[in-house]
Amino acid sequence: MTAILQRYKMIVFLIVLVSGAAYGYRHFYKKKPEKNLAQESKSFFKVSDEILKRHPVTFVSLKEVSRFEELALPGRITYDPESMARVGSTVEAKIKKVLVREGDRVSQGSPLAILSSVQLGEVEAAYVKARASLEALKLQADRAKELFEMKVTAAKEYELATMQYKTAKTEAETTRIKLENYGLTPSEIEGIERGVYVSSNLVLRSPINGEVTERKAIIGQQTSRNEELFTIANLNNLWVLLDVYEKDLGGVNEGAQATIYPFGTEESTKIQGRVAYVGAVLDSVKRTAKIRIMVSNRGGKLKPGQTVTAKVAGLVVSTGDGKRRMLPLEAVHEIEGRSVVFVHHDDGRFEAVNVVVGDIIEDDIIILSGVSEGAQVASKGSFVLKSEYLRY
Incomplete structure (x- = not known):
């Protein structure tokens, strides 16, 4: 009786053991491959030939470069040079006064120095004389025109007066241009015309806004034409x-x-x-x-x-310290906070592979891990694969 009972207990134990193993197999071993299959199917996807034909994709492999x-x-x-100017006298002159020092900030038109020039004085006097002659000859030409129209004088006398007036006008304009080239301002020239400003002084002015970075001008110095006296620069x-x-x-x-x-x-x-x-x-x-x-x-x-x-x-x-593996920057995509590349397999499928990236160097990016040697990675045109992958 005791032997029968022990045999019965052994049979019950074996039944429970087999049932437990079967339950574990169903719940643990069978479901695990299903889970891996789901993960695999999510990473792999296919793209139709029609899409690839409309949007060609190029493939690259990892390239190795030296560390540098x-x-x-x-x-x-x-x-x-576009922001600086060298300033000097346009005429032989003597420096009477220097108004700035190195380091001073100046604006366009600010006076830098006052020079005295005999040559400038002569041109100013010639301009005064030319203006006076011009006014007299203008009156004479106007009078000759009236007499000619009244048929009092001959045409020859009228033409002579007109020619003398035009000659005087040309001389006055030429002398004015000389004054402008010497650096006189329009207001200073107008003063000469009014007879209230006749001077041999020449004021050197800054042609730009900037800082006096160099000064060669010294009081009492005799300077020649176009000798550089100041350097003005916008720094x-x-x-x-x-x-x-x-x-x-x-x-x-x-x-x-x-x-x-x-x-x-x-x-x-x-x-x-x-x-x-x-x-x-x-x-x-x-x-x-x-x-x-x-x-x-x-x-x-x-x-x-x-x-x-x-x-x-x-x-x-x-x-010379080791190698770095790199891919074109356009081959790596950001998807939900992950860096992803698309690898092409022989069966025509694409795989979205997570990668660890490093520094960007010009148009390439360092790949620290995730891509195996020889893998065909989509590069140019891979944005199409990203769009198709996100559809799955």
Whole structure:
């Protein structure tokens, strides 16, 4: 009896054990593949040939590039010629008074110095004489016209008077132009015409708004024509000039971002600019070309003649330290906070693959993980695949 009872208990135990195993198999093993299948079906999708024909897609593989860092180049700050002026006398003269010092800010038309010129005095006197002669000959020509119309005088006398008046007018206009070229203002010339302003003094004036960055004028100095006495510059915009070797020129383009580091300042003190010009001619000895960078200097941190270090986007040097794997920036898409690329498989399906990305370098982006070697990644035109993927 006892043996029968033990056998009965053993049979019940085996039935429970088999039932439990079957239950576990159904609930754990069978459902798990279903779950993986659902995940797989969500990542994989197909795109019709018609769509791909209308919107062609190009494919790329990971490319390896050497690790590199931006090339630091020495440079020099200089004036923007469009924002500066060199001022000198237009006539031989003696400097009587200097009205500004280096560092002074001036406006367009501000007086810089007063000069005394014998030559200018002679031209002013000639203008006064020409104006007086012009007025007399005008009256004479008007009288000759009246007499000719009244048939009192002959046409020859009328024509002679008219010719003398026109000659005097031309002489007066020519002398006025000389005064304007010497730097006299319209109001000063009008004063000469009225007879209230006859002087050999010449006032040098600033032609632009800016700062006096150089002064060579000294009281009592005899200056020749066009000798530079002042430099006026608007320092809000400056140039940075760099010498770039021939082998590096291919890496820089006009419009590229540049970072300027003034010597003697902290690393954090940097100024942004852009490449405005890449030289087309190489120095025959140094084999370098000039690169010009435009920078804003409204904070006044830069000074013409100052030495700086500049880093320009595209000018890089290999560090020889390992490799980086990269894809075109257009191949990586942001979807719900994830970085995703679309990989093409041999069966014609596409797979949305999550990737971990690094720095962006020009038109490429570093891929840290997620894409295997040799994978065919959709690049140009991949926005179509993104649209199709989001439909699923």
